[in-house]
Amino acid sequence: MPKAASSLEALLADDEIEGVIITTPNDTHRDLIIAALEAGKAVYTDKPITHTLEHALDVREAVHRTGAVFAVGHSARRLSGSRVMKQWIDGGGLGEVSLAEANFSNERGLELTPETWRWYADKSPGGTFIQLGVHHADNLQYLLGPVARVSAHARKLYTESEVPDAVMAILEFESGALGYIGCGWASPGIYQIRLQGTKANLMYDLDFTHWDESHQADEWSTLVSQGYRDMTRKPVALPATDMFREQLDEFALAIRGEAEVEVGIDEAIRALAVVRAALESSSRGGQAVEMGPLLAGLGVA
Amino acid sequence: MPKAASSLEALLADDEIEGVIITTPNDTHRDLIIAALEAGKAVYTDKPITHTLEHALDVREAVHRTGAVFAVGHSARRLSGSRVMKQWIDGGGLGEVSLAEANFSNERGLELTPETWRWYADKSPGGTFIQLGVHHADNLQYLLGPVARVSAHARKLYTESEVPDAVMAILEFESGALGYIGCGWASPGIYQIRLQGTKANLMYDLDFTHWDESHQADEWSTLVSQGYRDMTRKPVALPATDMFREQLDEFALAIRGEAEVEVGIDEAIRALAVVRAALESSSRGGQAVEMGPLLAGLGVA
Numbered sequence: 001m002p003k004a005a006s007s008l009e010a011l012l013a014d015d016e017i018e019g020v021i022i023t024t025p026n027d028t029h030r031d032l033i034i035a036a037l038e039a040g041k042a043v044y045t046d047k048p049i050t051h052t053l054e055h056a057l058d059v060r061e062a063v064h065r066t067g068a069v070f071a072v073g074h075s076a077r078r079l080s081g082s083r084v085m086k087q088w089i090d091g092g093g094l095g096e097v098s099l100a101e102a103n104f105s106n107e108r109g110l111e112l113t114p115e116t117w118r119w120y121a122d123k124s125p126g127g128t129f130i131q132l133g134v135h136h137a138d139n140l141q142y143l144l145g146p147v148a149r150v151s152a153h154a155r156k157l158y159t160e161s162e163v164p165d166a167v168m169a170i171l172e173f174e175s176g177a178l179g180y181i182g183c184g185w186a187s188p189g190i191y192q193i194r195l196q197g198t199k200a201n202l203m204y205d206l207d208f209t210h211w212d213e214s215h216q217a218d219e220w221s222t223l224v225s226q227g228y229r230d231m232t233r234k235p236v237a238l239p240a241t242d243m244f245r246e247q248l249d250e251f252a253l254a255i256r257g258e259a260e261v262e263v264g265i266d267e268a269i270r271a272l273a274v275v276r277a278a279l280e281s282s283s284r285g286g287q288a289v290e291m292g293p294l295l296a297g298l299g300v301a
Numbered sequence: 302m303p304k305a306a307s308s309l310e311a312l313l314a315d316d317e318i319e320g321v322i323i324t325t326p327n328d329t330h331r332d333l334i335i336a337a338l339e340a341g342k343a344v345y346t347d348k349p350i351t352h353t354l355e356h357a358l359d360v361r362e363a364v365h366r367t368g369a370v371f372a373v374g375h376s377a378r379r380l381s382g383s384r385v386m387k388q389w390i391d392g393g394g395l396g397e398v399s400l401a402e403a404n405f406s407n408e409r410g411l412e413l414t415p416e417t418w419r420w421y422a423d424k425s426p427g428g429t430f431i432q433l434g435v436h437h438a439d440n441l442q443y444l445l446g447p448v449a450r451v452s453a454h455a456r457k458l459y460t461e462s463e464v465p466d467a468v469m470a471i472l473e474f475e476s477g478a479l480g481y482i483g484c485g486w487a488s489p490g491i492y493q494i495r496l497q498g499t500k501a502n503l504m505y506d507l508d509f510t511h512w513d514e515s516h517q518a519d520e521w522s523t524l525v526s527q528g529y530r531d532m533t534r535k536p537v538a539l540p541a542t543d544m545f546r547e548q549l550d551e552f553a554l555a556i557r558g559e560a561e562v563e564v565g566i567d568e569a570i571r572a573l574a575v576v577r578a579a580l581e582s583s584s585r586g587g588q589a590v591e592m593g594p595l596l597a598g599l600g601v602a
Contacts (some may be wrong), residue, residue, distance in 0.1 A: 098458045098467040099485045105497060151452055151587030153471050153479055157399045158499055166399040168479045170454050170469045178454055178469045180483060184400045187497035188527045196406060196488035198459055207532040226489045231508040286452030286589040
């Protein structure tokens with residue numbers, strides 16, 4: 001039976017509760033995560049892990065100190081399209097990937113009000129890039145491995161809020177491949193990933209307005225492939241998944257020691273570090289920011 | 302009746318010839334253009350105008366000195382999709398454009414041999430970006446106005462030639478909008494442009510393998526629009542055009558004083574300058590290169 005706790009303290013003191021799910025504003029994640037970990041709970045938090053790398057570092061220390069199960073909701077990599085793209089890459093169907101382009105955009109920047117936390121630069125630094133771009137920062141590293149450096153430009157164009165509504169970032173992967181993430185917050189919605197390989201291209205397209213219906217989100221997506229010297233695009237079958245159920249099942253099983261968490265502290269920090277590197281690069285006129293020193297400073301190998 | 306000249310000198314000495322069309326390798330453009338201009342001919346040349354800005358500057362001097370008609374074959378802006386996107390922008394149908402993304406890629410980098418001029422960095426600097434990207438450098442400036450600065454990364458990944466086969470560039474327009482051009486030379490072919498505005502998005506897609514059949518190239522293209530808070534994509538009608546015929550008709554009429562050249566010396570230099578700025582930026586780790594000083598040094602306002 002679901003029950004409501006009267007306070008955070010009451011919730012954390014309830015021995016029946018083994019795991020805590022955090023879906024509060026980003027800038028409140030750190031303190032809630034650490035309080036829950038220290039109360040002996042496993043923790044699942046929405047993406048991004050925290051709104052700053054400094055907060056993420058504090059979380060990392062607490063995760064290591066408590067040894068508790070910790071998971072971050074980068075659910076997009078569990079969409080059927082992401083999984084199938086990964087299978088193609090691992091199976092060699094794409095050949096060598098040289099370019100990967102992703103875009104996640106929506107109208108939200110035009111609709112923000114000062115009553116919402118996403119309006120503020122100190123609560124949501126990077127605007128569209130920390131809210132939307134961080135999904136692709138995880139997706140692309142899931143698909144192509146670690147990012148080595150990031151060049152970006154972030155602009156506040158048509159939103160009245162404090163944060164950027166137009167961001168473009170170029171990622172260089174350790175593999176040598178180049179990646180691109182475009183994020184607008186002042187246009188109709190887009191969620192796309194395109195991979196260009198020596199043998200084939202793959203193009204994924206999602207109507208994310210059905211995101212919350214995770215049991216059927218894949219029905220609102222398409223993946224097409226394109227072969228060498230062939231301009232036709234062939235539909236690729238996408239087996240049904242349920243990204244939210246899968247990650248919460250995994251979280252529950254991990255608490256019982258019966259599963260491994262796929263997106264834990266280091267994966268989540270790698271995604272957030274791309275956001276941070278992009279903002280730093282933008283403030284330096286696009287000069288590439290190296291991920292290595294940024295991650296080493298956080299203790300992430 | 303078509304006739305063949307036995308030499309360049311014979312061709313330029315033939316008073317019946319009013320205009321010369323140059324389709325030779327890029328690094329030979331300058332000398333041929335200047336020779337033709339000085340022989341009193343009008344000149345139409347394939348894109349890019351020249352392979353370096355230094356050569357373009359010499360051409361510019363000769364164009365101004367002779368006062369001859371001079372046109373550059375940036376034909377892609379004449380595709381029906383480009384024209385209709387421009388009408389939407391000018392008519393306000395997109396609202397304010399914040400992001401513009403373009404990609405032009407093909408397999409050519411994998412198929413180059415040392416027998417072909419595009420193999421060599423001194424004949425085709427920038428590889429995929431000067432051969433393919435320069436089209437979008439013109440398209441995007443045609444659509445959104447002048448570029449103010451460029452950040453880019455160019456890499457030689459899977460081609461055996463001397464030149465880059467993977468290039469990503471972020472453009473900042475004087476309007477404030479951000480643009481992106483992705484160019485691969487080691488994957489199946491792509492030709493796309495996407496515009497994201499506060500009122501609507503437009504996505505254009507072309508099967509460029511029918512490029513040379515310019516009288517029906519539009520039949521191999523699609524343009525779709527997407528409205529505010531609407532994920533559906535609606536086909537936009539594309540009236541038939543014939544990009545090559547149109548620009549050659551314009552060239553012929555311009556010789557008779559009955560038309561203006563749409564893409565002349567300054568438009569062509571602006572497109573090539575984006576290529577140059579991208580390569581400079583790449584050599585500086587992505588640091589943005591300002592277009593103003595680059596163009597001022599060339600005398601382009």
